[in-house]
Amino acid sequence: MKRNGIVFVVSAPSGAGKTTLCKELIDLFPRLRHSVSYTTRPRRQGERDGSDYHFVTAERFSAMVAAGEFAEWAEVHGNCYGTAIQTLDDWRAAGEDVLLEIDCQGAAQLKRTCPGAVFVFILPPGFAELRQRLEGRDTDAPEVIERRIANASIEVREAAWYDYVVVNDELPRALEELKGIVVAEGARARRVLPGVAEEFRIPLPAADSGGQGSQP
Numbered sequence: 001m002k003r004n005g006i007v008f009v010v011s012a013p014s015g016a017g018k019t020t021l022c023k024e025l026i027d028l029f030p031r032l033r034h035s036v037s038y039t040t041r042p043r044r045q046g047e048r049d050g051s052d053y054h055f056v057t058a059e060r061f062s063a064m065v066a067a068g069e070f071a072e073w074a075e076v077h078g079n080c081y082g083t084a085i086q087t088l089d090d091w092r093a094a095g096e097d098v099l100l101e102i103d104c105q106g107a108a109q110l111k112r113t114c115p116g117a118v119f120v121f122i123l124p125p126g127f128a129e130l131r132q133r134l135e136g137r138d139t140d141a142p143e144v145i146e147r148r149i150a151n152a153s154i155e156v157r158e159a160a161w162y163d164y165v166v167v168n169d170e171l172p173r174a175l176e177e178l179k180g181i182v183v184a185e186g187a188r189a190r191r192v193l194p195g196v197a198e199e200f201r202i203p204l205p206a207a208d209s210g211g212q213g214s215q216p
């Protein structure tokens with residue numbers, strides 16, 4: 001069925017399991033694409049440039065900010081991260097749904113500028129479990145882990161303004177919940193009706209019939 005692409009914005013404190021859950025979600029929904037962000041953070045072992053992130057220098061990142069190339073960007077844990085406008089435009093033009101894994105500061109920017117986007121916050125079951133996951137992942141130095149846990153206690157408060165909150169206690173259960181969100185958002189009347197209204201002669205409210213292009 002033809003409909004406009006949906007922008008899903010997913011945030012979580014580092015170590016909550018966002019990357020793990022989002023990878024599984026993208027495997028399940030052929031229409032859902034991962035937005036590849038730009039970052040100045042050094043590449044971790046196993047990460048690939050252009051598919052996990054576009055890894056760029058601080059100078060290149062600043063130049064992109066100055067040129068207005070980002071839909072949102074933020075400094076997180078001492079590094080810069082951003083979503084290029086071009087990345088979102090490419091997927092939207094193709095009618096694909098796009099999944100952004102970004103921090104709360106970036107999500108708050110999109111809340112203002114991207115009407116129709118869907119905001120999902122992933123919580124770990126608790127702080128002790130969060131620490132265990134960060135240590136178990138074995139990708140960050142102890143001082144980096146401490147900084148991420150300190151930030152987490154502030155970040156979790158942002159969950160209050162998101163559309164959905166998923167507690168990632170058991171991975172399969174949390175994934176089911178996320179799947180439910182993606183399916184339900186795709187079935188929203190305002191997204192489905194424009195594609196079938198003509199066939200069934202269903203009248204659309206003026207804003208929906210005319211403004212769909214800007215309502216992802």
Ligand code: ADP
Pocket residue numbers: 012013014015016017018019020021133134136137168169170171
């Ligand atoms: P994030 O992207 O939010 O920083 P990751 O997806 O890298 O987090 O997950 C952090 C660590 O926790 C990884 O080692 C991952 O395998 C593990 N993990 C993710 N979800 C769960 C879960 N529900 N239960 C136990 N461990 C998990």
Ligand code: 5GP
Pocket residue numbers: 011012013014037038041072073074076077081082083101102103104105106107
């Ligand atoms: P990591 O270094 O663990 O990959 O990511 C650290 C944090 O940066 C995570 O909270 C992640 O969601 C966030 N992040 C990744 N890409 C972007 C982005 O493009 N914009 C913003 N604002 N945050 C991002």
